[in-house]
Amino acid sequence: MVQTIPHGSWKSPITSDLIVSSSIRLGAARLDGPDIYWSELRPTEGGNQRIVRYGPEDPLGSVTEITPASVNVRTRVHEYGGGAYVIHQGTVYFSNFADQRLYCQRAGEDPFAITPAVTPAAGLRYADMVVDAARERLICVVEDHRQSGEAINAIATVPLSGGLPKVIVSGNDFYSSPRLSPDGTALAWITWNHPQMPWDGTELWLAEITEDGSLSHPRHLVGNTKESVCQPKWSPAGTLHFISDATGWWNLYRWEGERGEPLFPMEAEFAGPQWSFGQSSYGFVDNRHILCTYQYQGETKLAELNTLARSMDEIAVPYSGIGSLQVGRGYAVFLGASTDRPSALVRLNLETAQITEVRRSSSLEIDPGYLSKPTVISFPTTGGFNAYGIYYPPQNKDFEASVTERPPLLVKTHGGPTASASSALNPSIQYWTSRGFAVLDVNYGGSSGYGRAYRNRLQKRWGIVDVDDAVNGALYLVEQGKADRDRLAIDGGSAGGYTTLATLTFRDVFKAGASYYGVSDMSSLAAETHKFESRYLDSLVGPYPAEKSVYEARSPINAVDQLSCPIIFFQGSEDRIVPPNQAETMVNALKQKGIPVAYLLFEGEQHGFRKAENIKRALDAELSFYAQIFSFELADNIEPVDIAGIDSWTK
The missing domain is CATH 2.120.10.30 (TolB, C-terminal domain)
Structure with missing residues (x-):
């Protein structure tokens, strides 16, 4: 029997424990003859990333562990990494996160370093390797941090037998x-x-x-x-x-x-x-046929392109997100995500179109009655433009709210800001919708997937266009009767954290928010961030320090007097992209003003959380925060978050 209970107080089986205990993050699919390799980030193993293999003779669902638990296959080139390993005839070459040296892993043997230790430690970093077998070497990107000042990037070779890199392209x-x-x-x-x-x-x-x-x-x-x-x-x-x-x-x-x-x-x-x-979004079936994936009007498609006939045939697959596409002889492999199932490593038979899910990212089996179905929406925004988003209504087969009650809305702002939200199943979003929240995942101006002109909407206008789109998306749903005007919340991480803080500071629409390692001081970001993004703000804001006044005007930390709603901050202690002082300065300012604020600093975490206990705590703490701010009872027995200034706020 369906019970009538206020939004936010619904009991849900999609708990934080369930999300972190049964999930891994799949990535970086690679092929080596008939064998399939990929990476697995495992929150329950401290966020380590392992390389595993599946062969055609292996039972479905089984994997062979290639790299041991003692190593973490991850590179810090550009800080965001990627391209951390390559395979050749059963031998894996990879970057180990702890020391950033390249290692060789042969079947049945322990890994050994092929690049020497340098001073300072991790002073040389490697990524995006390819094997030049004829010359017995790797060709890769190398990033040199051994000198003071900005790191030096180049393309270099590394002997398979071991040695220092030799630069072949630089400047x-x-x-x-x-x-x-x-x-x-x-x-x-x-x-x-x-x-x-x-x-x-x-x-x-x-x-x-x-x-x-x-x-x-x-x-x-x-x-x-x-x-x-x-x-x-x-x-x-x-x-x-x-x-x-x-x-x-x-x-x-x-x-x-x-x-x-x-x-x-x-x-x-x-x-x-x-x-x-x-990254890989296409591959060759043969000299005339290319298997490719593309985004069209907010949806991801898989197709085969005939380069001779100049025709393209769509291949029907049950996935709304496709990535890391690799093409072998007679088959393809990709990471597939759908709206109602966890993402999976998928093998596609190119002759029969048969799909086999080799590995799923989660063992979660969620009753569809608890899953909210996403809808891609378009809504009017500032300047006569349309913006986009993915809307999730509250959904729980056991509960409903009074017909007169509108749900609280959580607007999510993705990072980048040049990234995009996906309609693929995200248990962390379903965590909210199954408790009675509505969610809007905004693809604000500047997001990818809608062409260069849409991306360029954010040029020189970061903190304006994205903020307007987040606000207008929320108000659009309020006007449609799908959200409570008095219970609007917003959260985001990294660049999305900045959009969250800017929206809460410079607009009076949202009533609460959560910043995950978000930027509060644009000037500090321009002065302190790593090389890859050190000039990013030139296009998003303007050259620094020439446009310093613009940076200061758009920095939430300089406008705390305009801020009048509670915020919770989540931060990694070792974040080099957005250092902890960005959050801590904001937290102290809010405390001085008497606005409710909470701050959780996770030791050892960097830009994005990888450890299961921290992912769990952050999710539950954000829920506890909104429950206290919006005054609804929780059905979950979770550890409440400590909010400074909450007593005087709620009196």
């Missing part, structure tokens, strides 16, 4: 995606310079490889400060392909003669922003 600020031609005679790569980010403007280069392994006749093919090029790959026949947004959309191209030739122009995104190394 620019950033490099990625070194890709060796099938015959080993040419190398392609991506490069860019400050103040561009890789989604703003990059260049594709090509060089010949000489007999001694050095490069000759390097030349710039395509790309500039207004064109983003990514994911260079070689076809089996040795034709260079890449993705470019020269038309305003990331589309597939190939290098034909002396020009880049578009293969199937359309208003869709065949790539996403290159925040991390090793």
